Amino acid sequence: MSMEDYDFLFKIVLIGNAGVGKTCLVRRFTQGLFPPGQGATIGVDFMIKTVEINGEKVKLQIWDTAGQERFRSITQSYYRSANALILTYDITCEESFRCLPEWLREIEQYASNKVITVLVGNKIDLADKREVSQQRAAEFSEAQDMYYLETSAKESDNVEKLFLDLACRLISEARQNTLVNNVASPLPGEGKSISYLTCCNFN
């Protein structure tokens, strides 16, 4: 396969309490499946889905927590170089919402400054058991400058939208960066070593 089969590559990372449906969201989006039981995702590191947005191929690399959130033991390295974070809670579980500030602290500490964060309230198919109102979540997300969306991995509500909107935002951010930074030009350190190495060709 050629390297040119996509125009953008983004790393998206999911966090949030155990059992809020992170893996289900990823599975639903990447494989169109809703796993009936919470089958452990042994050996699966991240899932990839390539989507097309306005004629551009965007490859999304979506990372799951590998269960390390269960006892609040996510490795810092998990957050490194993520372009976007999906912070997930369960609308039928107050506790999962109340833990959000704790997750935000982790993001503050370890994520890149440019990370885009989306707040996702999952399980809207269980509306009759709702414990977290939309208004509260909307207020919270506004205060934290996050996008906010409610989804159902089970009914496939808003799942596609979540990832596609995110991809759009990531593209426009990346464009901005390219404009401002002129990324194509070498970095201070590397520029030096590259020209240096080129000149040794003449020996």
Next chain:
Amino acid sequence: MADNLPSEFDVVVIGTGLPESIIAAACSRSGQSVLHVDSKNYYGGNWASFSFSGLLSWIKENQQKTDVSDECEDWRKLILENEEVISLNKTDKTIQYVEDFCFSNQDSAEDVEEAGALSKLPVFGAAGAEGAAQESEKECTPMESALPGAESWEPGKAAGSDPASATEGNDTEITSESGSSHNSALGESTLELGKTEAAPSETSAQEPKKITYSQIVREGRRFNIDLVSKLLFSRGLLIDLLIKSNVSRYAEFKNATRILAFREGKVEQVPCSRADVFNSRQLTMVEKRLLMKFLTFCLEYEQHPDEYQDYESSTFAQFLRTRKLTPSLQHFILHSIAMVSETDCSTLEGLQATKKFLQCLGRYGNTPFLFPLYGQGEIPQCFCRMCAVFGGIYCLRHSVQCLVVDKETGRCKAILDHFGQRISANYFVVEDSYLSESTCKNVCYRQISRAVLITDQSILKTDSEQQVSILRMPPVDVGQPAVCVIELCSSTMTCMKDTYLVHLTCPSTKTAREDLEPVIQKLFNLNTETEKETENEELEKPRVLWAVYFNMRDSSGIDRNSYDSLPSNVYVCSGPDSALGNDCAVKQAETIFQEMFPTEEFCPPPPNPEDIIYEEDELAPEDSGFNNSPETKPEPAPEEGSGRGSTTVEQEHREG
């Protein structure tokens, strides 16, 4: 607690340092159920890295050393009659003599807070406007990392006979994830408010920026300060393991860019690759030829025993003197390339060390070393992630009261945790610092002296600010050890912009400060800003803004039998050793794993199920164009690199 731990596992691993983490990953990978715990709230134990505020808390903790031994021992009721206990440590006693100093301006440092990633300033909604208004700087792109032109010392013919066209392909995987030309999005760039950035070429000529203590605090999360300072030999065991196990995908690396030497009071760059030698301005033509000839000989010294066998009983330094090398070349080879002792390294050891260095040169760039972005502390975590991906369960902040031993069989059967929960397992892996004083009463530990400095300039200024340098300082006095100095720039993601993070390490003879301060004084200016500087020389040296010294226990190389009455199914991992590379930890992990599971393969490549769309092409190098220096054979096409690399690995193990 909402979620309870299962109470049965195959393997319980206590401590999240590098060897323990590799073992946990290997066990989990081979299908064992693994519980991996650490009593701390961070990963890595003495292998951890910290943000600036994190390090300050760590310092405080280690200066105060509260003893919590008076805790009630209710859990003893949970021990049955036919059982004995081996109590574990409650406090870590591996760090001593912690002293920190601030030399930068502290005037306004009182209420400063660390700024987080989500600081409210750049509002997402206004992303467009904001992007145009701010001058942002590309701090570091991971993908630039390890590939700027691999240049090989291997003679051309050897490269051909090397059974590894696959090797080269695999090599690139370590930098992986990022070969795409559209990688802009993956790079971490920093948005700086205002126009703080001058062009790099200008800055180097200017006075260094005055960084205050409050700036360090505010930018504290930009720091990833390692408790141990190591580099990865590009053909060392750890790189091989990272590649073989695919754990390399969780980390990004950067090449060390310079090898430095300290001679006659000055820091200079050591030419070590072919290109370096040719381009060196310090060396005369004659010296270039002598050095090239000698290094080429070292690469294949085994084939020319006549050249060195008369000197097998002398030291390497003595041998060098017979080789018609000028004093500066001898110094470079002894201290910066072989990195061995002048007084007690034999000719053969020196030749081996030189060869190892030279062999590592061509793999990723023109020094033999790689450094993980965000610090060495990432590496244990990467193995933990691997363990978790294969089902391992992780619990930080989880203390273990004791090991429970069956009196009859003498085997350890369970642990009791701090909740009094009994968790049984077949095998137990415990890091040395968790073992109690009574278990370790016959163990004699060595110590490592460490210093970490935040400085305002590089120890050797060039037109590029972004250098990763290694300098081995020869002993100041006879009987003193050489000191390893590693200077990291901000693009390694371990320190804030306009600063450098300098790590000093040596085996202890005294307290860390006593061992290292004399070396620091030679290289740096230790005056506070308010003090009047008299000597011009001092002004030219980089200023130390902040420093910490500490001694760390070196529990490597301890014979298992010196621990008192440990059951045979309890395995002990050591903390970090003082060596530059990581071979010791990898060897220990592999040995322990193989003792537990003699028939299982150690960290084989993960399976490739179809549902993981894991495309090789994205891992291919984009810039192989830089690699074609005339001495090297042209690189094989990236597509050939899809092999899993096990042949390479086996081969390397024999050499290592």
